[in-house]
Amino acid sequence: MRSPSQTVRILNMVVRTSDRLQKARHFLKANNVQAFFVPSEDAHQSEYIADCDKRRHWISGFTGSAGCAVVSEKEAALFTDGRYFLQASQQLDENWTLMKQGLPKVPTWQEYLVKNLPAKSRIGVDPTLITASDASSLEYELQSVGSTLVPLEKNIIDLAWGAERPAPPTDPVIVQTVEYAGVSHTDKLASLRKDLEAKKIYGTVISALDEVAWLFNLRGSDVECNPVFFSYAIVTLDQTTLYVDHAKLGNDVLKHLGDHVSIKSYNEFFLDLKNMAATLSSENKKLLINSKTSLAVEFAVQKQNTLMDRSLVNDAKAIKNPTELEGMRQCHLRDAAALCHYFAWLEDQLGQGKQLSEVDAADYLENLRRQQKDFVGLSFDTISSTGANGAIIHYKPEPESCKIIDPKLIYLCDSGGQYRDGTTDVTRTYHFGQPNDYEKRCFTRVLQGHIAIDRCVFPLGTTGNISIVGSYLLDPFARHALWRDGLDFRHGTGHGVGAFLNVHEGPHGIGTRTSYNDSPFAEGMTVTNEPGYYEDGKFGIRIENVLLVRKADTPHNFGSRGYLGFEHVTLVPIGNKLIDQNLLSPEEKQWVNEYHVECLEKVGALLPKDSPGYKWLAKETAAI
């Protein structure tokens, strides 16, 4: 789903920011603040954002997905992490100082605000763009130097951007019918109220876009690759209010929502919160907010009327129902069929000596996905990378700068689709020529980690369907084979995947993030299994499947508590050519062969027997 606005983003084009900064500094003065903080998130703490929210990009010229900026009277500083050092240094002009996060003696943006700005500074923030918890800890640190955080009514970047700022999207909202959603929104609301009652909480604010979309069985297209729409919701024990621009709602949506959901415009949300404050206080009722809720929300409803805890909706959304699980299975089969067709074509083209760029290939793949039933769009920008580009973990090929695919190098393709019945995310690493022994060894170590995660079985706790094993605890299984060779990879092993929703979702995941500690696996969750290995300037390897967390069928049941395991729904051949069979145990070999039999049986059924896709699939699934 590469949009026009994106194809003009050229990595090496430096935006001149002098004028933009001059305008912003005018508004600094007008607001009597000495600095303004520009995060990369929108008001919903979305990972992917709409063009109208790309404020940090606009003011700095830096297009990376992570990082924030501080504009002060004299300075302009851009903070980003190791993934983006090179890109940011190429994109920032002379007005900007690049703060390489994680390097010794480089301040974090918080330290910069406290220590690098003059004491007693007034630091402006847009309270809708900073979370209440981040603001709270920042305010505490600023106190030590007498500086203060000043929430501003109008965002200084928006003021500077002015008429050139893109309008917020107005795409229509669509209904995710129960046929796909599995559970009606009225049942979800009833269940949410039960959770609120159990916790003795009056209501909850829902500010994450995918949580609103999931709860009301609605989808949108306000944010590229994420089927969500700008909205908020407030659900109390006696009322449900959805805040979304009326223009986006057709009659089908209104009919779907029914009489029990009040619909108000997106802009009325904060006013309503303010109006609720007095009643909440006098009746000693609390609204649940979470770590992603903005300072503006806490400010409007007043802190004493809130209760900060996990999002009940996020936790409920993470457990897929049987319809969603079956949808995930089905869309992954169609997605795999498209991929088989794609890799067959790519292998053939390269074999014929055709010159194909990384973007040419990605576009061809998108077209194949588009032909699949219930396809809606990509779930993220396709990573189609040859050789050294594969080592750039968040690489996105651009038409103007991408490389021609070299069949003598490793090719890594990480891609996914949004389908009405689910969301896919799959990475395969192939070699269309002859890999060397070192490449094979590295690939095989990654594969052994992938297999170890796939085969994991772990115990349930004594209550409910929740594992006693924190989801972070499985991470070393993905790395043990690499570690033994002195290899490793610098990203997490897995993330949750939405059901026709965001390709990244929480609260669980496989990795060392401390938040995973509090989110053990439960039956019905989805998670990716994507160990990798990257050698700068040479190649990247990643093997990624989407897994469903399921009851495991164990011969015994010690502790009478049951055990969980995984079901892989991604069924695309692994690429036998890169496997060093001498490194595999018989159990691992058996896994590869059984996996391939499953690919051929289930995906082969969707491909005509005489098609290039089927022939490629049959070839690639030959037993080792």
Next chain:
Amino acid sequence: MRSPSQTVRILNMVVRTSDRLQKARHFLKANNVQAFFVPSEDAHQSEYIADCDKRRHWISGFTGSAGCAVVSEKEAALFTDGRYFLQASQQLDENWTLMKQGLPKVPTWQEYLVKNLPAKSRIGVDPTLITASDASSLEYELQSVGSTLVPLEKNIIDLAWGAERPAPPTDPVIVQTVEYAGVSHTDKLASLRKDLEAKKIYGTVISALDEVAWLFNLRGSDVECNPVFFSYAIVTLDQTTLYVDHAKLGNDVLKHLGDHVSIKSYNEFFLDLKNMAATLSSENKKLLINSKTSLAVEFAVQKQNTLMDRSLVNDAKAIKNPTELEGMRQCHLRDAAALCHYFAWLEDQLGQGKQLSEVDAADYLENLRRQQKDFVGLSFDTISSTGANGAIIHYKPEPESCKIIDPKLIYLCDSGGQYRDGTTDVTRTYHFGQPNDYEKRCFTRVLQGHIAIDRCVFPLGTTGNISIVGSYLLDPFARHALWRDGLDFRHGTGHGVGAFLNVHEGPHGIGTRTSYNDSPFAEGMTVTNEPGYYEDGKFGIRIENVLLVRKADTPHNFGSRGYLGFEHVTLVPIGNKLIDQNLLSPEEKQWVNEYHVECLEKVGALLPKDSPGYKWLAKETAAI
């Protein structure tokens, strides 16, 4: 090292406690408290305690190693965990209520003090026996019902016990010469002062007995199986004071300690702390205390003069120096030679149809260890268990109640020795008849976990020799093979081991304790690798080696940070008869064979070629 005082402890003998409770309640009244809390620890929070400190045992009759008691005007309650429900219910008389910790609706001892005792109760404690941090959180909870914690000058149990209470031990202290310790106590003190300076702390209280023994290169025998002596120490930037009864110190010890260590009597410790308080306050100096420091210490020196943090001495002690590491290797070889001799004898005796009790066998083993060079004593009571007794994880056979070893059942032996050059701890599980398929499968799953831990390689962090992998993160490797069969075990996988010191030491370990989170592995640490499987009423399986944490020799070095792995110093045959070879991967088989070659080479060198021990070793190390 079974002492006379222990052989009369019969599991099923119920102590009549009416008289004892009556006396204790007399002192409750005299001290104007409504209840008295009786923990199982001594003033040093030792895991093993001297007879004079067995207060909970004396007042309740319960001999288990874990649990505490509350004696109030009307009630007497004993709190213990699942390991001891059966034993406690057999040992407690009608005066006592057993509180089964962990079962639904059973209060913890803290909840009991808050909720079961009348509001506004005055609850007596011996401030030397409760940690400052436990007391602090308990006081906070008691506030809610208006109850208070009352630190008493004299322990109520000691008053009731009176003249019958055993005298504190007076065994002589011995010097652990540099030949064994590797580093002189003056160097250790200098290093401790460097750590204090780096943290800008004036001094530290050392209250754990093994920390004092390690720091001064001294050993004692005040506590069974633990070569420690009753003592405290205070080390400041300008002074070192060791508090220990003079009668225990010979001239060699005095000469060893030298002029720079002030020696005061054990009883002067608290008075000195009180005297320090004013100076500390006026000069704004702090003494470091840790989570195991008693309330009495915090009280004497005054809380505002303390700083609660990790113990610097405990952290330093955990990293063994090259001499200690070599000592561990050497004593494990001699220990293994004794074990080979033992198992050869046991197999022969049982083969001849001899009737041997579990204690007969344990005593024979102790005698064999006693013949080894530099043997001092056992490092813990030998667990020699046949059949179902093996499933009792903390089983200790008693002459009056133990079983005759049945060669048709699995035999589990967990034992260890204290040697001048190190401490051993080894478990082997053998079958002297013909194991059935199920027993073999369970054993093999345990073995696969053992091998997985032994072969682990994991990355170092970017600074120093400390791993980025929390020691708890390796735990699932010990269980993954069991989990796949729906099996598991209910104890940690590994603990630190002292160098001629306590067999259990921290701060690290392999398991899910949250404290392990903050104690990643570092080069030079010791840790046991002891997965198991237990089937109540049938059998117990455990395979335990002691490992040293060492730099791993990896073919690559991603991140240029180095990798760590393990070296096993325990070299006793695994027991091929219980292995189901069909379950092992070629790599696992290779591990078994290589391990056995190492056993034969290294331990065989210590046994005469024509001895039964050597012949047994050669038979048991045959390749599979």
